[in-house]
Amino acid sequence: MKKTLFLIPVFVLAMLSLALTSFQSTQTELAANGQEKTDQPIDVPKNIILFIGDGMGFAQVQAAIAASDRALNFGRFPVTGMIQTKSSDNVITDSGAGGTALATGKKTNNGMIGMGPDSLEVKSMLNIFSSLGKATGVVTTCALTHATPAAFLAHDISRRNTQAIAADIADSPVDVLIGGGMADFAVREDGRNLPEEMKVKGWEVMTCLMEAEQKTPRFVVFTSDEHPVAANKGREDELQRSVAIAINALKNDPDGFFLMVEGSQIDWAGHNNDSAYLLAEMLDFDRTLGVALDFAAADGNTLIVVTADHETGGLTLPHDPKDIKNQTRLAFSTGDHTASMVPVFAFGPSSSHFTGIYDNTEIFRRILFSTNIAR
Numbered sequence: 001m002k003k004t005l006f007l008i009p010v011f012v013l014a015m016l017s018l019a020l021t022s023f024q025s026t027q028t029e030l031a032a033n034g035q036e037k038t039d040q041p042i043d044v045p046k047n048i049i050l051f052i053g054d055g056m057g058f059a060q061v062q063a064a065i066a067a068s069d070r071a072l073n074f075g076r077f078p079v080t081g082m083i084q085t086k087s088s089d090n091v092i093t094d095s096g097a098g099g100t101a102l103a104t105g106k107k108t109n110n111g112m113i114g115m116g117p118d119s120l121e122v123k124s125m126l127n128i129f130s131s132l133g134k135a136t137g138v139v140t141t142c143a144l145t146h147a148t149p150a151a152f153l154a155h156d157i158s159r160r161n162t163q164a165i166a167a168d169i170a171d172s173p174v175d176v177l178i179g180g181g182m183a184d185f186a187v188r189e190d191g192r193n194l195p196e197e198m199k200v201k202g203w204e205v206m207t208c209l210m211e212a213e214q215k216t217p218r219f220v221v222f223t224s225d226e227h228p229v230a231a232n233k234g235r236e237d238e239l240q241r242s243v244a245i246a247i248n249a250l251k252n253d254p255d256g257f258f259l260m261v262e263g264s265q266i267d268w269a270g271h272n273n274d275s276a277y278l279l280a281e282m283l284d285f286d287r288t289l290g291v292a293l294d295f296a297a298a299d300g301n302t303l304i305v306v307t308a309d310h311e312t313g314g315l316t317l318p319h320d321p322k323d324i325k326n327q328t329r330l331a332f333s334t335g336d337h338t339a340s341m342v343p344v345f346a347f348g349p350s351s352s353h354f355t356g357i358y359d360n361t362e363i364f365r366r367i368l369f370s371t372n373i374a375r
């Protein structure tokens with residue numbers, strides 16, 4: 001009887017101590033989670049790869065999933081979000097204002113590049129990362145002077161001033177450039193020969209992707225005089241090879257790197273309401289995500305963010321995916337851009353910051369926050 005009475009308080013004490021231990025561990029977890037959301041990020045990536053699918057809305061991703069026999073790389077991202085894309089002067093953005101919002105965190109008027117509606121130049125995240133010592137690169141499937149790459153490298157009141165944009169690019173701090181648009185650099189109204197000027201500034205200038213393999217920065221590869229051809233018209237694996245070459249060249253910088261990759265022609269397929277073109281561009285973009293994801297998974301120190309500047313084509317999926325597989329039955333509601341929200345996918349250290357519904361300018365802020373740069 002005495003023994004039993006003695007055992008009851010021991011039992012109660014044991015239970016109390018067990019409860020306390022579990023309470024403490026819960027508190028620790030909460031503190032860790034809370035800190036990650038409100039304070040400095042715990043996991044700071046060394047490298048950042050930003051993918052922009054020009055014109056890539058949710059339905060474009062869904063159509064690619066439905067049309068493919070393989071599991072897409074889009075499915076490998078643990079974090080997803082969505083962004084609003086309107087510009088300063090229009091609920092429907094163009095790629096100039098959309099690219100500028102993503103690149104600089106600043107809304108601007110449609111058609112403008114790398115500046116606010118007041119025409120004052122704003123720095124892109126590429127400029128900021130470069131000034132902090134990171135190696136930087138831009139890879140695109142259009143001319144390097146086109147709106148989206150231009151937003152990271154140039155400042156102009158109009159995206160149409162592609163020769164002035166080329167001059168800005170030749171003046172930019174970027175280390176690796178792979179894309180089309182050589183004509184804007186080499187055949188100019190002002191008589192300047194920008195490829196020659198770029199050589200003086202330390203760039204190796206090439207026109208063949210194979211030549212660029214194993215090169216170290218700085219270099220530019222002009223893959224075409226104007227725009228590279230479409231994914232279903234012979235571009236083959238150019239985008240995957242370009243990204244592999246860029247990552248290989250940039251990864252040796254001890255301060256890390258920033259790389260922007262654009263899938264430019266998803267947008268053009270949307271403008272053309274061309275299902276086969278759109279699916280070819282989406283699957284090409286997805287294979288390229290695979291190249292970056294394989295690198296990031298092995299590296300463990302690379303944040304990948306994938307998003308779009310806007311949706312193009314007002315794409316919907318009213319038909320059986322089997323019809324989509326025949327590449328004939330996607331349904332478009334416009335030949336232009338729309339105001340539909342676009343997806344965000346994130347992978348790697350600090351990727352948790354990219355969940356939720358937010359504004360396109362937040363991509364800039366969240367990337368800088370994730371990398372511990374106070375804004």
Ligand SMILES: [Zn+2]
Pocket residue numbers: 055095267268271312337
């Ligand atoms: Zn467009």
